[in-house]
Amino acid sequence: MRGSADSDDATVPVLLGLEVRDARARCNDAHLVLVSANPDGLPLGAQTWPGTWVVTGQVPGAGEHCPRGDAITITFRRDSGGAFDREPRTPLLNDDVTHVRADESPGNR
Numbered sequence: 222m223r224g225s226a227d228s229d230d231a232t233v234p235v236l237l238g239l240e241v242r243d244a245r246a247r248c249n250d251a252h253l254v255l256v257s258a259n260p261d262g263l264p265l266g267a268q269t270w271p272g273t274w275v276v277t278g279q280v281p282g283a284g285e286h287c288p289r290g291d292a293i294t295i296t297f298r299r300d301s302g303g304a305f306d307r308e309p310r311t312p313l314l315n316d317d318v319t320h321v322r323a324d325e326s327p328g329n330r
Contacts, residue, residue: 229288229289230286230287230288230289231251231252231253231286231287231288231289231291232251232284232285232286233251233253233279233281233282233283233284233285233286233287233293234247234248234250234251234253234283235247235283235284236248236255236276236279236283236293236295237276237277237278237279237283238275238276239275239276240273240274240275240276240300241255241265241269241274241275241276241295241297242269244276244279244295245265248293252289252290253287253289253290253291253292253293254290254291254292254293255292255293255295256292256293256294256295257294257295257297258278258280258294258295258296268297269297272299272300273299273300274297274298274299274300275297275298275299275300276295276296276297277295277296277297277298278295278296279293279294279295279296280293280294281293
């Protein structure tokens with residue numbers, strides 16, 4: 222019964238922004254099943270391997286109540302790397318940086 226919190230209900234966890242594997246673990250902990258929004262496609266595990274995939278949508282929403290064992294439907298996208306990208310070889314400089322030539326460094330003055 223949606224909207225109430227009886228003993229057979231589970232509270233839907235926040236999944237948005239999580240990696241799909243972490244979203245699956247949260248659903249398992251809440252006694253819910255994570256599924257893809259494409260019911261005719263491959264199983265979720267096959268759709269999200271290899272690589273890192275991030276949850277972009279979920280139905281029902283976080284905080285809702287549903288019977289244990291219900292499916293939580295997600296949409297997801299492949300993570301492009303974001304914070305895991307290598308830093309640039311030449312760091313970007315801001316206006317506050319003082320430029321010092323190697324021969325003008327404090328040890329060479």
